[in-house]
Amino acid sequence: MNVLWIFAHPEPRSLGGSLRDEGLRTLRAQGADVRESDLYAMKWKAVVDADDFGRAASTERLIVGSTSKDAFRTGELGEDIRAEHEKLAWADTVIFQFPLWWYGMPAILKGWFDRVFVKGFAYGVQRPDGRTARYGEGALAGKRAMVVLTAGAPEATIGPRGVNGEIGDLLFPLQHGTLWYAGMSVLPPLTICGADRVSPEQYEAAAESLRERLRTLSTQDPIPFRRQNGGDYDDALVLRDELAPGRSGIGVHLAG
Numbered sequence: 001m002n003v004l005w006i007f008a009h010p011e012p013r014s015l016g017g018s019l020r021d022e023g024l025r026t027l028r029a030q031g032a033d034v035r036e037s038d039l040y041a042m043k044w045k046a047v048v049d050a051d052d053f054g055r056a057a058s059t060e061r062l063i064v065g066s067t068s069k070d071a072f073r074t075g076e077l078g079e080d081i082r083a084e085h086e087k088l089a090w091a092d093t094v095i096f097q098f099p100l101w102w103y104g105m106p107a108i109l110k111g112w113f114d115r116v117f118v119k120g121f122a123y124g125v126q127r128p129d130g131r132t133a134r135y136g137e138g139a140l141a142g143k144r145a146m147v148v149l150t151a152g153a154p155e156a157t158i159g160p161r162g163v164n165g166e167i168g169d170l171l172f173p174l175q176h177g178t179l180w181y182a183g184m185s186v187l188p189p190l191t192i193c194g195a196d197r198v199s200p201e202q203y204e205a206a207a208e209s210l211r212e213r214l215r216t217l218s219t220q221d222p223i224p225f226r227r228q229n230g231g232d233y234d235d236a237l238v239l240r241d242e243l244a245p246g247r248s249g250i251g252v253h254l255a256g
């Protein structure tokens with residue numbers, strides 16, 4: 001198993017940092033090959049800017065919409081992005097670990113997706129029938145992804161009637177809109193709640209749940225998101241009326 005661990009936390013001595021160390025140790029002990037992108041330690045450039053659009057290298061006028069999309073094809077991507085592509089191509093499993101910040105991922109990780117998941121690498125693949133391969137198929141199909149998350153909120157508040165909403169809803173932009181969109185199979189996330197005050201016993205329980213999830217990485221069932229091209233959606237990519245009848249919202253994109 002080739003596992004790439006993407007870590008987005010500024011402080012290695014944090015709870016997140018300890019869990020990352022625990023995770024890497026566990027994977028190595030079970031014989032996995034492991035590589036890491038520690039985004040803060042790498043001083044990852046989080047914002048797409050003019051350099052990414054090749055402006056520095058060219059005096060040619062850029063036409064909006066034809067820039068970053070084509071950079072992969074024309075080989076103009078920066079070295080830092082190409083290094084991440086090489087790691088992703090190598091990996092069969094990718095862990096994304098971060099603290100929940102304002103209901104989402106830290107900006108540095110969002111910027112990693114903005115800069116790394118470019119057309120031609122992560123999306124934009126055409127099928128032989130002319131349809132676009134996405135949501136369950138595409139450039140990164142065959143790889144597994146899992147989110148490991150710490151959240152300050154207590155467990156009861158992240159749930160069907162909890163004030164924070166359900167974890168699957170909070171993570172929908174990442175798990176469905178990004179990872180599944182690019183074709184990756186997404187395993188259920190591991191969420192460590194109440195993460196701002198953790199006793200030694202609670203830490204050990206969190207570490208054990210992480211170890212358990214890592215031991216079964218290759219056998220866990222992914223979240224059953226519906227495939228775009230599997231017949232559940234019409235030509236306008238709207239879920240067919242007979243599926244999840246009368247229901248709407250994020251949950252309808254789960255089969256069963």
Ligand SMILES: Cc1cc2nc3c(=O)[nH]c(=O)nc-3n(C[C@H](O)[C@H](O)[C@H](O)COP(=O)(O)O)c2cc1C
Binds near residue numbers: 014015016101151195
């Ligand atoms: C900028 C910021 C935003 C946060 N937003 C949330 C949030 O939306 N929901 C939540 O449950 N916790 C939130 N928290 C709490 C963090 O999730 C929590 O401090 C972290 O997961 C604890 O792990 P750590 O010690 O490794 O940082 C936020 C913390 C910060 C600093």
